Amino acid sequence: MGVFWSRGYHATALPDLLRATKLSRGSLYAAFGDKHSLFLRALDCYIDDAVTRIDIELDPRKDPVDGLRAYLAGYVDRTSGAHGRRGCLVIATTMELAGHDADVNRRIASFFKVMEVRVADALSRAKVAGKLADGVDPAIAARILVCFVEGLRVISKTAPTGAITHAAADALLDRFIR
Amino acid sequence: MGVFWSRGYHATALPDLLRATKLSRGSLYAAFGDKHSLFLRALDCYIDDAVTRIDIELDPRKDPVDGLRAYLAGYVDRTSGAHGRRGCLVIATTMELAGHDADVNRRIASFFKVMEVRVADALSRAKVAGKLADGVDPAIAARILVCFVEGLRVISKTAPTGAITHAAADALLDRFIR
């Protein structure tokens, strides 16, 4: 997964994968079929990790506002320093392959949808708890938050995040809650 | 430019470039040196267009809030329907090459910086005009807006934008102005 993550699909050659998996050429093809299938496995893995993390952060049994704060803080953390430079496999794949590869497109679209729904649910729970500012629509605010965090990962590739981003995440959420 | 835009750097082969430029192999190499230089030219072109557009939308002689509205509306428009599927060359390049190519990295970092500064300036002008909501810091709000629009371009690759995004852009700006 790591090698696709830091180099992208096309830029990752077989020798890179052999080194990363410590498998021989034959074993790798026996185990995964071909490069594309292996990539799909890696992508699924990455997405599973991300969804698992979101499910923990936005656990319905926790306070939704705390959850959203943790969710944003996680992205701020992941976009600072060396973590930031590494980027995000989902976004890289979206830009590199989503337009030309149906298998990839399905996975990515579903991931973004899941993420947005989870955030919207948390916002809805916050709303019924009376913690949302007036006139905030959970579905709309969810799209804003999701776009914000994905945008964060993009700009932090070239200029990893600092204090301003931390403040931005706080300020953004503060505009939605009371 | 278009062919790099819709396929990315590694996935664009020489024959694609010959077809796109309607040049022969020899002429192309005489004119641009190599694939990498040609790509840099295309990227510069794309960035120039983007900066020009921003300078028009956020023209200091115009009302800053109107300008910001136009800026956001432009992104909403560019991420809907077929435009959305095409994606953004800057983001694709960021994810594909920024980590491994210093020439690219410089250009992208400078572009994001320029954009953020322009947006922050517009917000500052809005603030002195008394049009910003209480407690809104232009630099922080600028980062939020830039991340939002870049995130938009990412998620619209797999699911081009609709009414919710339009509402999201409106709602986001409304949280900053009074």
Place this chain on the structure above:
DNA sequence: TGATTTAAAGACCGTTTGGTCTATATTTCT
């Protein structure tokens, strides 16, 4: 028109790509 420059076409080069296959070790099991 005839000489000179410019561009097009595409053969060609070494390298690298993703993928297969065989021969050799290394396990694993009885």
Place this chain on the structure above:
DNA sequence: AGAAATATAGACCAAACGGTCTTTAAATCA
């Protein structure tokens, strides 16, 4: 220990890669 299954290393393949070079056609100019 010896047979059977498995994994290794790496030779090998056709195709495609980026890049060069020569040959032919098309403009350009006097």
